[in-house]
Amino acid sequence: MTAVVPQGRRPKHITIGRIGIYVFLISAALFFLLPLWIMVVTSLKPMEEIRLGNILALPSMLTFDAWSKAWSSACTGLECNGISVGFWNSVRILIPSVILSIAAGAINGYALSLWRVRGANLMFGILLLGAFIPYQVFLYPLVRIFSMTGIYNSLLCIVIVHVIFGLPTMTLLFRNYYAGLPIELFKAARIDGGGFWTIFFRVMLPMSTPMIVVAAILQVTGIWNDFIFGLTFAGRENLPMTVQLNNIVHSTQGERAYNVDMAATMLAALVPLAVYFVSGRWFIRGIAAGAVKG
Template sequence: MTQDRFWRGLVYAALVFAALYYLIPLYVMLTTSVKDMEEIRTGNLLSFPQNIGFAAWDKAWSSACTGVSCDGLSGYFLNSVKMVIPAVLISTCLGAINGYVLSKWRFAGSNIIFAMILFGVFMPFQVLLLPMAQTLGWLGIASTTTGLVFVHVVCGLASTTLFFRNYYVGIPDELIKAARLDGAGFWRIFWRIIVPMSTPIIMVTLIWQFTNIWNDFLFGVVFSAGDSQPITVGLNNMANTSTNVKEYNVDMAAALIAALPTIAVYVFCGKYFVKGLSAGAVKG
């Protein structure tokens, strides 16, 4: 028993050390964001702030310069919200329908279609930039928030389809057959039987898509311009804006503002993500 306690304590100690080690960057960002520039110049990087202030946060949100504009990150943040919400919901709904069809309403060639969709999970996004730019131009939605929503829905469809299809494979086919014998059709079975059983995988997909889309920089910098740029692009513009004095506290506050939504999602919904995965979200 003593030996078991020793090894358990050793494991806990290692886990605590690893957690603290990986939290150091977050600590540095948070403490730096509430210091003034004088304390940053004269103090230590890891020192706790002597006078906590939120002027840097206010400036990062409302008046910091991002290129030639000095309106802070607020506009970029709202652009990301306008982009993320519809993109996440649409890609999740389409992935659920695709997964339902490919697992419970199989047809000739369905496995080939699933393999082709699955190929999109492993395709580097860089190879999509030129054809996607041409498509957005043909549709007349280039450099718009609508265009970014379209891009993220298309590029996220492979992952969402994979998640839902693999989850629905574990649902007994007898349920579908019994419902069909009772006269239920495609959509009635989907809404009355499949969707109520899909809460774990829906949470996994929502969290996965939200994180990927909110943190995306490649598509944001390539397919947006002006008033449609998301917060990742705004953060990059702010960090690369040349001024007489580099305000590290403002940059750190801006980085935390950009990261807060994803941090909040994992803090409040992380347990659902783990439950969803264990319930079969990545089951083959």
């Protein structure tokens, strides 16, 4: 009987059902690829061709002018130094923010999962709840606090903000990871007389590589793509790439140079796209791990 049933069905599946499946999947793929395709081809065309031609068409004459203009001479408001300024600002924001938030998450996760500190679970509960609260609720008082301490509108300020708002996810990631490790490992280290920091640096941290990779993927894309914190806390000198991109797109005087806009957009998307394509399955694992919070 088991031999009969699939035999009766298979041809039907291969013909109509299978075709339907592929038609749906391919049209969905086209929908998802469309904006990327349009961005790439637009960024490679001169403006005359954009004005007259087909938005989907390949450039008849390939030119990288828009890319170099977007990188080094597009205007973001009054200054015309291109989006490269934003790129380097984003790098300067990204590196300390990622390192510090991962370190904070690992230490918190370790203390929360393996040590019993009174009130720690309450703290963690509030922190998690905080992850869901819209940032607008915290922004104004934070701005006041930072201006009072005199670090408002600085690199330090934006890094601190990224660490603060990375805490819930980072702590959760590492707490769950350490809680999933065999407890005997920790107990053995305790019996050997290991203290809090010894166990952390000698036993736990060396075992944390997978979680550190996942956390780094999450934080690199998250912080690179941030807009609202950069806008509010970084200050004019340190505006990240997303903010500069938005300025380029919205503050061009005269006719908009769509090819430059699209080249700038591609440049801003490059880092997270590279992370996505290089990390592959790790990226999905990162989202899934981050989704635990959801």
